[in-house]
Amino acid sequence: MTAFPRFTALAESLPPTVPFVGPETQERARGEVFDARLGANESGFGPSPSVIAAIAREAPLSWRYGDPENHDLRMALGAHLELSPECLVVGEGIDGLLGLLARLIVEPGTPVITSLGAYPTFNFHVAGFGGKLVTVPYRDDREDLDGLLDAVMRENAAIVYLSNPDNPMGTWHPATDIVAFAKSLPETTMLVLDEAYGETAPAGAIPAIDALSSMPNVLRFRTFSKAYGLAGQRVGYVFGEAETVSRFHRVRNHFGVNRLGQAASLAALEDQAWLQSVIARVAAARDRIADIARANGLAPIASATNFVTMDCGGDGARAKAILDGLVSRGVFIRMPGVAPLNRCIRVSAAPEAELAIFEQRLPDVLAALM
Amino acid sequence: MTAFPRFTALAESLPPTVPFVGPETQERARGEVFDARLGANESGFGPSPSVIAAIAREAPLSWRYGDPENHDLRMALGAHLELSPECLVVGEGIDGLLGLLARLIVEPGTPVITSLGAYPTFNFHVAGFGGKLVTVPYRDDREDLDGLLDAVMRENAAIVYLSNPDNPMGTWHPATDIVAFAKSLPETTMLVLDEAYGETAPAGAIPAIDALSSMPNVLRFRTFSKAYGLAGQRVGYVFGEAETVSRFHRVRNHFGVNRLGQAASLAALEDQAWLQSVIARVAAARDRIADIARANGLAPIASATNFVTMDCGGDGARAKAILDGLVSRGVFIRMPGVAPLNRCIRVSAAPEAELAIFEQRLPDVLAALM
Structure with missing residues (x-):
């Protein structure tokens, strides 16, 4: 029997792409969970x-x-x-x-x-x-x-x-x-x-x-x-x-x-008090991520959000290699999809324990790229 | 300034109707909550x-x-x-x-x-x-x-x-x-x-x-x-x-x-054991609802679902009057929307406490219609 023939022409024209691959999909592919979840701009500070x-x-x-x-x-x-x-x-x-x-x-x-x-x-x-x-x-x-x-x-x-x-x-x-x-x-x-x-x-x-x-x-x-x-x-x-x-x-x-x-x-x-405390922690985490970036020769971009995007000082291939290196070392991050933004990686604000993992593994990733 | 002019012709042609009015809307209109929630075919037996x-x-x-x-x-x-x-x-x-x-x-x-x-x-x-x-x-x-x-x-x-x-x-x-x-x-x-x-x-x-x-x-x-x-x-x-x-x-x-x-x-x-227990309780509740219906001169229709629809022995106006009477007495139920189905009311399976409220108030409603 053939495929159902009456999907709309528009539906048939759509590609089977998805906007984002979830971290769980990557975890299943890797066979282990991420140690730090810094890719989806979720709030690891949690709800109140x-x-x-x-x-x-x-x-x-x-x-x-x-x-x-x-x-x-x-x-x-x-x-x-x-x-x-x-x-x-x-x-x-x-x-x-x-x-x-x-x-x-x-x-x-x-x-x-x-x-x-x-x-x-x-x-x-x-x-x-x-x-x-x-x-x-x-x-x-x-x-x-x-x-x-x-x-x-x-x-x-x-x-x-x-x-x-x-x-x-x-x-x-x-x-x-x-x-x-x-x-x-x-x-x-x-x-x-x-x-x-x-x-x-x-x-x-x-x-x-x-x-x-x-x-x-x-x-x-x-x-x-x-x-x-x-x-x-x-x-x-x-x-x-x-x-x-x-x-x-x-x-x-x-x-x-x-x-x-x-x-x-x-x-x-x-619970606006909790929101305010999260905002303060996000601000501190942004500073911390920026410091880690600079300490590793990457250039953080000033952020108004709960993430910091940082210029990796090269092209999309270099940023992608850094992203892949972090992901393979258990750090989930994402990066912009198109040039020239894709010279950057994007790291979400998160509690110190996860940022410390990022801080620890980023130098290894960069060293491996030398 | 006038309304935004570029909604699609289809969007502009749609009526502002909604498929169902929620019980909470009715509760806000009544100024009090329902004593029995038997209208949306939810499972009052709850999740496991x-x-x-x-x-x-x-x-x-x-x-x-x-x-x-x-x-x-x-x-x-x-x-x-x-x-x-x-x-x-x-x-x-x-x-x-x-x-x-x-x-x-x-x-x-x-x-x-x-x-x-x-x-x-x-x-x-x-x-x-x-x-x-x-x-x-x-x-x-x-x-x-x-x-x-x-x-x-x-x-x-x-x-x-x-x-x-x-x-x-x-x-x-x-x-x-x-x-x-x-x-x-x-x-x-x-x-x-x-x-x-x-x-x-x-x-x-x-x-x-x-x-x-x-x-x-x-x-x-x-x-x-x-x-x-x-x-x-x-x-x-x-x-x-x-x-x-x-x-x-x-x-x-x-x-x-x-x-x-x-x-x-x-x-x-x-938790399939819980599901099986709920199915048994739904079956018992269907019998109970059918008994209540018959005891009040209404004719229950055999049901394969978690509700019982009952023929009120008249037209849509009679069923609607019964529904209104129950709602005004704190019993949330619904009824089919069009003839000839709308000679019926529909009562969801639920724990005994709520069915007892239905049993208690239905005779009052019917008596008030005489």
Whole structure:
């Protein structure tokens, strides 16, 4: 019997690629687990103890569907952001919400702008709906706002993606520049402002809520996966102008957010003291990673995120060799996928025990490359 | 400023409806919580204690993304089903997987067949991709296999949805009839066989794995939400012929399944003794619900699921009045949405304490309707 013949032409045209290979896949290939998990910008500082307690408390109620309105979490987020809850939708991580956003706007051929080397999962979703992805090179390791705007105008783009702070470089733009960029866009272009790393950014990097909240062509995406330490829970949120945000309800999987994730995120939001302590530890870990980099002749790039990207002083092949050396020695890291960013490796902030392993093994890796 | 003008025409055409209103929404409207939660076919018997322990054990690792390959769970399911793991994809509940399936096959105008009054979330996803949904009435409170096949041929359908056992009626067809139905379909029609309630079905109702596993136009959907007692975790799976199943990888959200859900589902699968005890308790609860129904002059329909649907002996207005009466007295139940099924109410199997509340309040409701 032959293959099922009625998948859409678009589905048949999609490659079987995946945006990221998980560390567990690499561990299975290696036959042993990593000693240090520094590749996925997870927060090894963990969620708050109060969050772990909330999960344990809710676990016996896992037989109940979560509230499809995510009501309690949405109310708490609204209060936290001083934003009407109707301007906010909770979803299955930023990844899930980006998929919905692509579905709402992208059709075959729809022009979409992003930076060359920026978040692969966004690209995956755009390609998944047949969009025409146009990329703009980074400039000085930052997303190039002028270049993005030029591309938007030239391509008559329906979406422009911007991560601030940026992944994979860790750099950022000041809030004033982000707001100016947003306001310079045609109202026919949606700004997807990915603020996954917003909590660890310096003062002045993140626009005030009301600076953008009335613009129908701006959506801001945030997550409990990074500083809040809940990557495994798959809870993110998007906020913006109410009418724009309401479109997500037409296509979202209403019961999609898991119940323990709701409870954990609510508890995490309530424990701002833990968040502040994590932010301080992330800042210290960034300094520590930068010191290790410099001690080994690598050049750390100033970071507003929970990771440090460092220039390995060569081309993509050299950075890849360093990455491979670390991975083969039990240190999970990642690196940017395209030139010139791929002269760098990316190391996530983590507790000292894991950074010490990185510090210990990096010289061996570099020595082996001599 | 006006609304964002570049949502797709399809997105703009979608109504803001939702497939189900959650009990929490009703509780907020009522200003008090339900005393008995018998409306969503959740398993009040709960997950296994070993599952709750597994969740608690994994909770401190919630900072890690789940394995995007769902490897351990997929291997365990493969062993359990005696199926190659490449024939199996894990996703964010059957709801999430149905959304992906619709995306893979449905374009504006694509004909899709389902039964009139069957699972609304499937319809939501088909409509969400612009499909032409054609419905076939139930016959004698069962999905009408002959009618469905006729509609498939007449409409040249790309998909036919069949739930066995059925929701919302609780009825079923023998496996031999399901297999015959599958084999009678043109190979241009995908059978979506929803087996969410398969664990509680009688012997002989569920086709053997290998009876359908080589057919590229059959996909079987199962879940940890029902008998396994993990509705809140959002973990379901789909299996079938490897090439067909592989299409999900092209569009799925690779990191979409939450980490605690993976751990919980794996532990649930390993505790088959708990599953068997729940199945026995569900059977006893079905009998108990049927007895309560008969004692009050309602006619229970024999059920293969974890709920009992009962004929209220009138039209939709009478059943709705009974439902409203129960809801206003703190008993959450649901009912089928369309005639003639909507002469019934639907009551989920649950522990005795909640069934006793149903037993106590139903006579009051009926008396108030006299």
